[in-house]
Amino acid sequence: MSAIGLAPAAAQEPFRAPEPGDLVGQGPGHHTVTVLGAGPAGLCTAYELGKAGYDVTVLEARFRPGGRVWSIRGGTEETDLDGETQRSTFSEGHFLNMGATRIPQGHVTLDYCRELGVAIQAFPNQNANALVNYTSETPLTKTSMTYRAARADTYGYISELLQKAASRGALDDVLSADDKQALAEFLKDFGDLSSDGRYLGSSRRGYTSEPGAGIDDGTRLPPPPALSDVVRSGIGRNFGFELENDQAMMMYTAVGGMDQIYHAFHRRLGDRVRFGAVVTSMRNVPEGVTVEYTHGGVGRSITSDYVVCTLPPHLVARLRTNLAPDVLAALRAPKAVASGKLGIEYSNRWWETEQRIYGGVSNTDKDIREIMFPFDHFHGDRGIVVAYYSTGKRQEIFEPLSHRQRLAKALAEGAEIHGESYTKNVGPSFSAAWRRIRYSESAWASWSSKSPEYKLLLQPADKIYFAGDYLSHALSWQHGALTSARAAVAAVHARAAGPR
């Protein structure tokens, strides 16, 4: 991106639409914009408008930036909508990313990390040493095996099967002799097949004791399960995840907590961000838009030329507004997705010392769905494990529980996967169910970008512009919020630069 800073550039550049990593230019004249919300969309909007010379005010109900990008640290306190208060006692330097935790390489989020000087590091989105454990009624039910072994067995057997079919001539209508030879070479390597095309196990499954000195060629795992057991048990059911465009390694994260990105935005914006400002109404008026809010118990009002509203849409619909009925209906259209996490700080790092797991994710079809191991403090004396990150129906089971109940369930299910160590050396913990978190009440929005409601909200409601990841093709991603913000900025700027 180009020159940083809120002061207008000395030499004025003509405005051009933002491109990835590049939004420059200065609006003509003096324009005021109130931005509602200091999450990724709101802060990005204010930052980019500020660059272009706009007079920006950000109203944020919370006393922190980042919105759903929320890193829980020692001292974090939250009372959920059910009235339960949690106060984190996580150790100094440790944190739990309750919301966004990973960044794909293609996302503009990384450009902002670069521009804002936020350090990034690798995020272990898969790990051959993590475990898979599924509960369906199949031969491998409730068996923990490493992702490494599950992958070796699955790839091995599908390679054996395809090689067998091709060599039988079953695919001769689509494979030439050359194709078949090339395919056989690939499958032999991909499945680690024997010279006669069979999968008989592989060193790729891993060892219980690594090969070492002298005559020690290691202790291999027991022989693999039978082909039918592997296929029917579906131990490879989650392999598609690491192939997805947004999830394939390498993945990254902000060093020290994802919220560091939004603290960096906030530092650039300074006191233009007003924390503790709870918006109560928003109305298009002849002079622009008037927003009413409470701040420290006192009712206040601000009128500006434009508003960019980045609050969750269903919460906007609850404000006192003069929005048209179709706009209000559109704001109510996205469904609030249930999702949440629970983090446990252990006072040892058993996953490293006992199970040789350095970061990454164990997968299950239990309610906890997955266990994420820490990507920092390797070899330290403690660490925070994400004991569940569940979404939808599985999260709906955790949502109504008290934190203590959630913890008990997470420990019980985790222990079935990772064994006894899972329930020992348990220190502080913290959980949230995003639908029960004030000012969010949703993990993210579920709806269709093809719906008329979606399309309606892409248009301003007079001088009110909407932005957020819910108005993007990257739902739930910071990238969606940031690109949506950039689109709103471009729209405001195009209008301000043209006839008013």
Next chain:
Amino acid sequence: MSAIGLAPAAAQEPFRAPEPGDLVGQGPGHHTVTVLGAGPAGLCTAYELGKAGYDVTVLEARFRPGGRVWSIRGGTEETDLDGETQRSTFSEGHFLNMGATRIPQGHVTLDYCRELGVAIQAFPNQNANALVNYTSETPLTKTSMTYRAARADTYGYISELLQKAASRGALDDVLSADDKQALAEFLKDFGDLSSDGRYLGSSRRGYTSEPGAGIDDGTRLPPPPALSDVVRSGIGRNFGFELENDQAMMMYTAVGGMDQIYHAFHRRLGDRVRFGAVVTSMRNVPEGVTVEYTHGGVGRSITSDYVVCTLPPHLVARLRTNLAPDVLAALRAPKAVASGKLGIEYSNRWWETEQRIYGGVSNTDKDIREIMFPFDHFHGDRGIVVAYYSTGKRQEIFEPLSHRQRLAKALAEGAEIHGESYTKNVGPSFSAAWRRIRYSESAWASWSSKSPEYKLLLQPADKIYFAGDYLSHALSWQHGALTSARAAVAAVHARAAGPR
């Protein structure tokens, strides 16, 4: 591992054989051991013997620890055996791991990092955004495509093929109806197949522009190549690599250069390590073993109860010794493998800003074989790219070239894969061919652990013990050197503790 430190523990524990991450105990009486070489095997030997109370001296010809674990920084100077001197002018804080650069999670190397307090970080051993480019005479010849796209296409088509074969009944002798249904479910996800079981491309191939705000659903890559083109071109020929036990993610490396591990060993050993000590002879004598060496041009001699010799075996065979002919023959048996790297410091990070590649490896069948992108200094103003890491025949092409010639070839081949940026902003560079590096003369040893020569060297030659990765089932890995050292320590200790 247990208590650290060279001073004998106050309370003596009975010796027990080293286990991964754990070697304790104190030898009875006073024993002297001379360790030849301050690479991983030598330093680990001295460190562990020191823990157990032995009086250890390490002789190292170089003026640095680490041996083939060699991190090139600004100021590194080396004259190779052909007489060419390179002097690195890499920027402060940047380095090139000329030898070992990655650590699998199962290796004891990580235990030593933990014990010695050496910080580790993720090593991106594969990256969906890195490129594959192969030169064989096939439809996709000399085409750069992302690893992501190559994987989506390969997995997609093999899934389509297997689904087709299974649905035709071609595998009914090995797949039950239940198996077939489970397999179909897996393949649909694994290959991202259409509802009728075909691979028609996939968002997993990636985008030229990521989906973003509003109606922007991204710009997909062109449609995939045809099935036959993908199969015959073998774009998946390297996919097995990331499945190998020693190479599967997550992989790790030492922060700031792999040599940090051996600087940490050295700090524990202090002046017990004598740098610049070039061993010239080693003889079993009635009092133990006498080693002659030159130090600062002066001939010196040291006699100790035992020697643990960790020098490369073919260099040991050149010393003046009184070793038996079969031992000498065994030392000459391992073949010296050709391998080497060339690192280029660029004064921008075009791979991140232009190609969205954050670490990882591009693969080719050109002589450079692979290009490794830096795992540190993300978003910085410069970085060191490993422009080739080649082994065997491909390295033999680089080996006789001058550094300037190597660089020219690396830039030309790299540019064919990564485009014009590869040849711009080129700063300092450094290369080495391990067979031409004094005191190593080999990247690693190639031989069989089943050979009688291998087995012979597992036994001491009287009071001389041999150790090194060449005496392990982890050839070329630090783990091999470290476990071999631990085995030598155990053998020396068992002998010293018993009747002499």
